[in-house]
Amino acid sequence: MPRVNARAGAWGAQPQADGTVRFSIWAPACTQAWLVPQDGAPVPMRADGDGGFVLEHRAAPGLRYRYRLDDRIVPDPASRWQPEGVDGPSAVVDPAAYRWRHDHWRGRPWNETVLYELHVGACGGYAGVRAQLPRLAKLGITAIELMPLGEFPGTRNWGYDGVLPYAPASAYGTPDDLRALVDDAHGHGLMVFMDVVYNHFGPHGNHLPAYAPAFFRDDTPTPWGAAIDFRQPRVQRFFIDNARMWLHEYRVDGLRLDAVHAIAPQDFLATLRRALRADLPPGRHVHLVLENEHNTASWLGDDGYDAQWNDDFHNALHVLLTGETEGYYAAFADDPAAHLARVLGEGFAFQGEADARGHVRGEPSAHVPPRHYVAFAQNHDQVGNRAFGDRLAAQLPAARLRAALALTALTPMVPLFFMGEPWGATAPFPFFTDFPAPLDAAVREGRRREFASFAAFADPQARARIPDPNAPATFALARLDPDEADAAPGADWAVWFADLLAVRRTQLVPRLDGLRAQGAATIAPAAVHAAWSDGTWKMDLVCNLGATPVPFESTLAAVLGHYRSDGGPDAAQVPPDTLALRWSRA
Numbered sequence: 001m002p003r004v005n006a007r008a009g010a011w012g013a014q015p016q017a018d019g020t021v022r023f024s025i026w027a028p029a030c031t032q033a034w035l036v037p038q039d040g041a042p043v044p045m046r047a048d049g050d051g052g053f054v055l056e057h058r059a060a061p062g063l064r065y066r067y068r069l070d071d072r073i074v075p076d077p078a079s080r081w082q083p084e085g086v087d088g089p090s091a092v093v094d095p096a097a098y099r100w101r102h103d104h105w106r107g108r109p110w111n112e113t114v115l116y117e118l119h120v121g122a123c124g125g126y127a128g129v130r131a132q133l134p135r136l137a138k139l140g141i142t143a144i145e146l147m148p149l150g151e152f153p154g155t156r157n158w159g160y161d162g163v164l165p166y167a168p169a170s171a172y173g174t175p176d177d178l179r180a181l182v183d184d185a186h187g188h189g190l191m192v193f194m195d196v197v198y199n200h201f202g203p204h205g206n207h208l209p210a211y212a213p214a215f216f217r218d219d220t221p222t223p224w225g226a227a228i229d230f231r232q233p234r235v236q237r238f239f240i241d242n243a244r245m246w247l248h249e250y251r252v253d254g255l256r257l258d259a260v261h262a263i264a265p266q267d268f269l270a271t272l273r274r275a276l277r278a279d280l281p282p283g284r285h286v287h288l289v290l291e292n293e294h295n296t297a298s299w300l301g302d303d304g305y306d307a308q309w310n311d312d313f314h315n316a317l318h319v320l321l322t323g324e325t326e327g328y329y330a331a332f333a334d335d336p337a338a339h340l341a342r343v344l345g346e347g348f349a350f351q352g353e354a355d356a357r358g359h360v361r362g363e364p365s366a367h368v369p370p371r372h373y374v375a376f377a378q379n380h381d382q383v384g385n386r387a388f389g390d391r392l393a394a395q396l397p398a399a400r401l402r403a404a405l406a407l408t409a410l411t412p413m414v415p416l417f418f419m420g421e422p423w424g425a426t427a428p429f430p431f432f433t434d435f436p437a438p439l440d441a442a443v444r445e446g447r448r449r450e451f452a453s454f455a456a457f458a459d460p461q462a463r464a465r466i467p468d469p470n471a472p473a474t475f476a477l478a479r480l481d482p483d484e485a486d487a488a489p490g491a492d493w494a495v496w497f498a499d500l501l502a503v504r505r506t507q508l509v510p511r512l513d514g515l516r517a518q519g520a521a522t523i524a525p526a527a528v529h530a531a532w533s534d535g536t537w538k539m540d541l542v543c544n545l546g547a548t549p550v551p552f553e554s555t556l557a558a559v560l561g562h563y564r565s566d567g568g569p570d571a572a573q574v575p576p577d578t579l580a581l582r583w584s585r586a
Contacts, residue, residue, distance in 0.1 A: 010022075010024055010237065010241055011026065011077065011078035011237070011238050011241060012024065012025075012076055012078030012079065012166060013065070013078075013080065013092045015094045015095075015096070019058065020057060021057055021059040021092055022054065022055070022056050023035050023045065023054065023056075023065075023067075023076075024048075024053070024054045024055075025045075025052060025053055025069075025076065025077065026050075026051055026052040026212055026215075026234045026238075027051065027067075027211040028050075028212055028213075029213055030053075030070045030072075030211050031070060032069075032070055033047075033053035033067060033069050033070075034068040035055050035057060035065055035067060036067065036073065037059070037063060037064070037065050038065060038066075038089050039064075042068055043055060043057055045067075051212075051214070052234065060092070061094040061097060062091055062092060063091065063092045064083070064088075064089040064090065064091050066089050069211045070211075072211060074211065075087075075089065075090045075164065075207070076090035076164075077164065077207070077212075077238075078166045078241075078242075079091070079164050079166055079167045080092070080166055080167060081093050081167050081168070081170065082151045082164055082170050083174075084170070085151070085154070085155075085170060085171075086151050086152065086153050086163055086164060086204070086205030090167070097176075098176050098179045098180075100183055101183050101187065102186040105186040105251070106283050106284045106285060107191055107253045107284055107285030107287075108142060108143075108189075108191055108253070109285055110285070110287050110371070110414070111371060111509055111513065112142050112505075112509055113142055113414050114140060114141050114142045114409075114414070114415055114417075114501060114504070115141075115145050115193065115374065115414065115415065115416040115417070116141040116143065116416075116417050116418075116419065116422075117144075117147065117195075117376075117379055117380060117417070118144060118146065118147065118418075118419040118480075119147045119158065119159075119380065119429070119478070120146055120149065120169070121155075121156060121157075121171060121475070122429070122480050123419065123480055125172040125173050126172050126178050126181045127177065127181075129144070129146075129181055130180065130181050131482075132482050133184055133190060134188060135482060135485060136188075136190065136422075137189055139422050139494060139497060139501065140497075140500075140502060140504075140505060141190065141417075141422070141501075142189070143190060143191035143192070143193055143254070144185060144190055144191075144192055145192075145193040146193065147159045147195050148197050149169045149172070149178070149194065150162030150164055150166070150167065150168075150169070150196075150197065151163065151164035151165075151167040151168070151169055151170060152169060153202065153204040153205050153433075153436070154436075155171040155434050156171075156432050156433060156434040156472070156475040157202075157432070157433055157434060158384065158431065158432070158433075159195065160202070160258065161202030161204075161433065162201070163201050163202045163205040164205070165196065165239075165242050166242055166245060168250075178250060179251075182251055183251075186251075192251075192253055192254075193253060193255065193256055193287070194246045194250075194254070194255055194256070195256045195258060196242070196243065196246065196255050196256070197258045198239045198242075198257060198260075198263065199224075199227075199258060199259045199260065200222055200225065200227075200262065201224075203224075203435075203439060204435060209226075214229065214232060214235075215228065215238075216228060216229055217229040217231075220264050222262045224262075227262065227264055228263070230263060230264065230265060231265065236268060236271060239272065240272055240275045243255055243272065243275075243276055244276065247286055253286060254287035254289060254306075255276075255287075255289070256290075257269075257291065258291050259291055259292075260291065260292050261292050261293045261294045261296075266296075269299060273288060273304070276288065287306045288305050289305065289307045289308065289309065290307070290308045290309070291308070291309045292308050292309075294361050294362070295308075295312070295348045295350055295351065295361050295362035295363060295365065296362075296363055297348065297363040297364060297367075297368050298363055300365075300368050300373075301372060306372065307371070307372045307373055307374050307414055308372070309374045309379075309416075310348070310374055310375050310376075310413065312339065312343050312348050312349035313373070313376070314375075314376055314377065314379070315329055315331065315332045315349075316332045316336045316337075316339035316340035316343055317404060318332075318377075318382065318392075319333060319336035319339075320336045320337060320340060320545045321377075321395075321396060321400060321401075321404055321545060322392075322396070326453075326455070327454070330355075330356045331350070331355035331356045331357065331359075334356070335522075336526075337525060337526055337527065338522050340528050341520040341522050341528045341529075342520070344411060344517070344528060344530035344541075345517045345519055345520030345530055346365055346517065346520075347365030347370065347372075347373055348362050348365040350362040351363060351365055351366075369515070369516060370412040370413050370515060370516075370517060370532065371412060371413065371512045373413040374413065374414050374416050375411055375414070376416040377392060377401075377405055377407075377408045377417075378392055378418050378421070380418065380429065383428075383429045384429045384430060385431070387454075387456075387457065387466045388428055388430060388467065389428035389431065389467075389477070391418075391420075391421075391425070391426060391427075391428065392404065393421075393425060393426045394426045394428070398424070398489075399578075400545065400577040401424070402496065402577075403543060403544075403545060403577045403578055403579050404545075405417070405497070406500055406543075407541075407543045409500050409501060409503075409504050410541065410581060411530075411541070412508060412511075412515040412532050412539075415504070419480055420484070422485070422497040422498075423493045423494045423497070424489060424490060424493035425480065425481075425484055425490070427477065427479070427480060428478065429478045430467050430477055430478060431447060431467075431469050431474075432469050432470075432475040432478060433470050434475075440470040444468050444470060447466065449463075451463060451466060503581075507539075507581075511534045511537060511539075513534075514534030515532040515533065515539070516532060516533060517530070517531070517532055518533050519531055523542070523551070524548070524550045525546060526547075527544040527545065527550045527574070528542070529541070529542050529552075534586070535586055536586055537583055537584070537585065537586055538583070538585070539581065539583055540552075540582045540584070541579065541580070542574045543578075543579045544574045544575065544576055544577070544579075544580075546576055548576065549573040549574060549575050550573065550574050551572055551573055552572060552573065552574045
């Protein structure tokens, strides 16, 4: 990829075509700035007239540096590498130095996407993920989704406490180690999605409020503090260029934007999408996915964002599977099967109605084709935000879990599976951090207070048993052993899962563009029937999560789970904990 001169307003240290490096920072609260090389004298920077400071300086890749802003020494907020962590110096990186082995990769169409969400640290770093790629490709996974990698405090973190979003987490390897992971994934036919956090910064290591208070606004609170001010052009540029970096310098194939409901004003999402699409060469597939609590269906479609994580699918399904109704599951407790049916037939369960807590959210979504939603039985949030991080595999009988995974895989939505799910992994995924004192104690106690309203943790002694997020042992619990997929019972699960994805690949993927919902309804207190058609073929689906069989008219052409496929005497009924499919001419 050729090196180009930096555009005005860019952030960070960017190698130039003439061999210099352009250093740039926005510090509107400061009057002077210097580049401070680790082994050299400070070099004054010039003001750019817009609150920023720039310097063209000859520097080799690997140079470690900081900025002095008036009397404050800080790392580069757009650092491309923090080899000593968030409190250490930044380092110059030459993105053109890596030699890509799969240079002609252009990605895969959205319809082929089967996402596998993973935490790089829990998988052994960039090298550990690379070792798993052949297994994932063999299973039928087509894309890995990496939880956020922006440099965070310490060596253990989910990634949502990042403070330097341009710097891939040094705890997992070097920037070129990450490029090698992406390169290898492409060699196995796998796309790579990056989870990016543009709605807040973590609680330790973010110096922007001190020298760029205009980066934030105090009139729009968020759960993480003052909101980022996306009205500021330099702030917009910070995040647009970060997204461009992942797409072009690391060649990732998609971005999942975390909690965009906390971004204000919302029209930044349109600005970001237009900027990223304008950069793409012909024939390259790049996919943009939202997490959006507001269920804003108008953002989705062929001319908008490719998809949104569909929390409504998970929430309704989880209540049906487990009977749990506390926390955010309360909104689905009244009739989970009806909510699930609405999701299958119309996209979102909440389309402008108030939930059990009185929160009004959502827009009409029935017009949005189902391929613009991402469905999942569980993900990092719904596992890790449980007190002990326990998975569905540790809560449910195997048959019931398989029915849930089959539903996830065989709706016309795009499926996402959490790491280990394809082989029935039971290891927990608890919340973990590595904060210094006194923040470590505040996070531990705050985590336990979150569960005080749950019946099982009303007693302070019960809350005291919730794992300490900062304890190394908590992170150790989350470490995934991929060798489980090669031994019983994981090996049997993996074979079943690969067959499941083969059904999706052969029966759904070729028809996804045209499939539209033809209605969905409950047919029993814990069973739903949904149908889709592309005008030529019709797909009927029944998922029975109840205790008794439910009817399904006529003989099934394809059956998943424990249902008989031999046309025997029970051929018109779907047993408990089973999903069944039928294809017929429309």
